Amino acid sequence: MVNKKGQLKIQQMAFMLIAVTLFFVMVGMFVLIFNYSGMKDEANRLREENALLLVSKVANSPEFSCGASSGTQKTYCIDEDKVMALKKNINLYQDFWGKDTNIVIRKIYPPTTKDKVCELSNYPSCNIINVLGQNVSGEHSNFIALCRKDNINGEVVEKCELAKILVSYKSIA
Secondary structure (H helix, E strand, C coil): CCHHHHHHHHHHHHHHHCCCCCCCCHHHHHHHHHHCCHHHHHHHHHHHHHHHHHHHHHHCCCCCCCHHCCCCCCCCCCEHHHHHHHCCCHHHHHCCCCCCEEEEEEEECCCCCCCCCCCCCCCCCCCCCEEECCCCCCEEEEEEEEEEEECCCEEEEEEEEEEEEEECCCCCC
């Protein structure tokens, strides 16, 4: 009889240790869930902030900017000829602006009746240049001057149009 009481006490102690361990494991899981619940929101906020900064950075980057080709250094001026040349070799720049980024330039003025995506075959008779085309969700934009060299009556002139650069990012669901 004495032997059975000792076994019962040991068994009770083992169950209590298991119960206490499970309790602390559950508390630890709730703490982890609570701490990491805002991580997706924070990641989306950071991606949105990066896209916002990228809008200004792209417009003034050497790969896009008008530079001194027009005689003076212009801010928020994108060389349309450079963009089309870059679009042809975009696979070299795939990760340069981020993997989950989309860059689109849309001409606003003079207005057009129909949207036409720019390819080398229809350039410059188009109004949407899809530089990095990926399906993404969030979007930030900035107004820019979209300039190119044009031949009018045998004279090379710089023709500028009002455009909007759209930088999109992929949000984490």
